[in-house]
Amino acid sequence: MLVYDTKLSSRLLLGTSRYPSPAVLTEAVKASGTDVVTVSLRRESSNERSGQGFFSIIRSLGVRVLPNTAGCHSVKEAVTTAHMAREVFGTTWVKLEVIGDRTMLQPDVFGLVEAARILCDDGFQVFPYTTEDLVVADKLLDAGCRVLMPWGAPIGSGQGLNNIPGLRAMRARFAEVPLIVDAGIGVPSHAARALELGMDGVLINTAVARAGDPVGMARAFADAVKAGHAAFIAQPMLPSDVAIPSTPEIGLAHLV
Amino acid sequence: MKITLNGVEREISGNLLDQALRELGYCDGAIATAVNGEFIPKTQRLDIVLSEGDRIEVVAPMQGG
Numbered sequence: 001m002l003v004y005d006t007k008l009s010s011r012l013l014l015g016t017s018r019y020p021s022p023a024v025l026t027e028a029v030k031a032s033g034t035d036v037v038t039v040s041l042r043r044e045s046s047n048e049r050s051g052q053g054f055f056s057i058i059r060s061l062g063v064r065v066l067p068n069t070a071g072c073h074s075v076k077e078a079v080t081t082a083h084m085a086r087e088v089f090g091t092t093w094v095k096l097e098v099i100g101d102r103t104m105l106q107p108d109v110f111g112l113v114e115a116a117r118i119l120c121d122d123g124f125q126v127f128p129y130t131t132e133d134l135v136v137a138d139k140l141l142d143a144g145c146r147v148l149m150p151w152g153a154p155i156g157s158g159q160g161l162n163n164i165p166g167l168r169a170m171r172a173r174f175a176e177v178p179l180i181v182d183a184g185i186g187v188p189s190h191a192a193r194a195l196e197l198g199m200d201g202v203l204i205n206t207a208v209a210r211a212g213d214p215v216g217m218a219r220a221f222a223d224a225v226k227a228g229h230a231a232f233i234a235q236p237m238l239p240s241d242v243a244i245p246s247t248p249e250i251g252l253a254h255l256v
Numbered sequence: 257m258k259i260t261l262n263g264v265e266r267e268i269s270g271n272l273l274d275q276a277l278r279e280l281g282y283c284d285g286a287i288a289t290a291v292n293g294e295f296i297p298k299t300q301r302l303d304i305v306l307s308e309g310d311r312i313e314v315v316a317p318m319q320g321g
Contacts, residue, residue, distance in 0.1 A: 040319065042316070046282055051318055052285045054317050055286050067320070080290060083297075
C-alpha cells in the first residue's frame with residue numbers, strides 16, 4: 001500500500017490505546033506486523049513524565065507514528081494539535097479528527113474539510129477521519145488530502161461496517177485514492193470484509209486492545225487483512241438472488 | 257506571577273516561557289507547548305514573554321487510536 005509516497009508492507013494500522021499494559025502493547029504491535037501506529041498528545045505532568053516513557057516504548061518498536069487529533073471539536077483545536085504533534089513526533093503525517101457529535105464521535109465534516117485545507121496548505125500529509133459521504137470525500141481531496149479514512153462504525157463500537165454500499169460507492173468513485181477504514185471494526189471478519197470490498201487498509205485499536213488476548217487478536221487481524229486483500233485481488237464472484245447448482249445437471253441419472 | 261499550567265494555577269518567578277517551563281519541571285523531553293491556545297514552537301520559547309493569568313499547555317506523547 002502506498003500512502004503519501006510511502007510504501008507500507010502491512011495493510012493493518014494499529015492504535016496504541018487501551019492495552020492492559022505497555023508490554024502487551026509492544027507484543028501486539030509486533031504480532032500485528034504493522035508499519036504504522038497511531039498516537040496522541042495529552043497534558044504532561046512534570047512529576048510523572050509518563051509521556052516520555054510511552055514515547056520511548058513507541059520509538060523502540062521501529063514503526064512509523066501517525067499522530068491523531070482525537071478529542072478535538074473545533075478547527076482551531078485540531079490545527080493547533082497537529083502543529084504540536086509535528087514538532088513532538090517529527091512527522092508531517094496527521095490523522096485528522098474533528099469531532100462533531102460527542103455520543104457517536106461522528107466527524108464534523110465541515111470543520112474537517114476546513115482543517116484539512118489549512119493543514120495541507122501548511123505542508124501536512126493529512127489522513128482525514130471522515131464518513132463515507134462522497135461529496136465530503138471530494139472536498140477533502142480538493143483540499144489536498146491523498147488518503148481518506150472513512151469510518152466503519154462509531155469509534156470503539158465494534159459494530160463492523162455499517163454502510164457497505166456506501167464504502168463500495170466510495171471505492172468505485174475514488175479508484176486511485178488509498179482508502180483506510182478507521183473505526184468501528186470489532187472482529188477480524190469485519191477487517192477481511194473491508195479489504196474484500198477493495199479498501200486499501202484498516203486501522204484497528206479497541207478490537208485488539210480490549211480482546212481477551214490482544215497479542216493473539218493482533219495476529220488474527222493480520223491474517224484477516226491479508227486474506228481479505230488476496231480475495232479482492234482474486235475478484236470475488238457476484239452474488240445471485242437465486243440458487244445456482246454447483247454440481248452439473250447434465251448427465252443426471254433419470255431415477256423416477 | 258500567577259499562570260495556569262495544564263489547568264492548574266501555579267506561581268512562577270521568571271517571565272519567559274522557557275524559564276517557566278524549567279521552573280515547573282520541564283527541563284527536557286518530547287513536549288510541545290501552547291500559550292492561551294496558540295502553539296508556541298520550541299524555537300520561540302525563549303522569545304515568549306508571559307503575562308499574569310496566561311494559560312500554558314504542555315503536552316507529550318500519549319496512547320491514541
